[in-house]
Amino acid sequence: MSVRTELRQDGLVRITLTRPEAGNAIGLETARGLLDAARACVREPVRAVLLTAEGRSFCVGGDLREFARYQGPELERHLIEVTDALHKALRLLAALDAPLVAAVQGAVAGAGIGLAAAADLTLAAEDATFTAAYTAIGYSPDAGVSWFLPRLLGPKRALELLLTNRRLSAAEAAGLGLVSRTVPVGELSAEAERTAEALRGGPTAAFGATRRLVAAGLDSELGPHLDREARALAVAASGREGREGVAAFLGKRAPRFTPLTGEFSVPADM
Incomplete structure (x- = not known):
């Protein structure tokens, strides 16, 4: 091995x-x-x-x-x-x-x-x-x-x-x-x-969105990338992690980001 x-x-x-x-x-x-x-x-x-x-x-x-x-x-x-x-x-x-x-x-x-x-x-x-x-x-x-x-x-x-x-x-x-x-x-x-x-212990979905934004931004013009950021932010803010993060900030406590659940499949060509 x-x-x-x-x-x-x-x-x-x-x-x-x-x-x-x-x-x-x-x-x-x-x-x-x-x-x-x-x-x-x-x-x-x-x-x-x-x-x-x-x-x-x-x-x-x-x-x-x-x-x-x-x-x-x-x-x-x-x-x-x-x-x-x-x-x-x-x-x-x-x-x-x-x-x-x-x-x-x-x-x-x-x-x-x-x-x-x-x-x-x-x-x-x-x-x-x-x-x-x-x-x-x-x-x-x-x-x-x-x-x-x-x-x-x-x-x-x-x-x-x-x-x-x-x-x-x-x-x-x-x-x-x-x-x-x-x-x-x-x-x-x-x-x-x-x-x-x-x-x-962090917000996994937000991390994923951030990884993809940075990668995409290297080969993107500013205008389309700003649109991509806006869409990603809206999804993140309305999701479980975004709601927990804001609630923790307003409640002056540490956020409790829970693990993602569900099964993921490997693409056929991988």
Whole structure:
């Protein structure tokens, strides 16, 4: 097993990469494990997702030892299988209402950068380093790296990292906006857990609407986006969470946002 998924009854899901001996490199088994984990998140009333990894490194990228076992058309077919599973997992996680928190340490390279960038909040241990690494071995990006980096860093900085493979420290990554903030190495796990717990107790539907608004706003003109905001706000305000939030504010108490209920289905192509 290269990915472990823990579904807690309170709505917090922990997804852990469990190949520390291989730097949590992503091959077909790991990609499919991430897809299974994402599908589990879709099926359950999830309120927050925490993505972590065992060992010294978060994820060193693709499993090159596995890829080297294939040649020519077989390699192409294998990589399409790997990226198909990995990319479906990323799409499912992005579509959740529940926010995604990532805790990264050590080497974060290739697809590992994609996983870190896909999170809404990314905490990086002070020892973390970030390297695109793709072009260093004659590859092009996957895992959304060529989509996330230009949006987080701007196209010029993204291309610098993708073309030169310059290694970033955790502090540099935080300064550029690739991660949310840095955390002392020994405090990463506890701080990530606290962050995910805080989000777990929040207004899940409002979080989902906010995630979608931010994503849509990156590719939208102002006018249509203002209309989208107005519709989303009206729905949120009239819903259970909005009513509870206002009642708590007026009553000078902490809000009690209750878990969402109901079954969710995985789209047929996922």
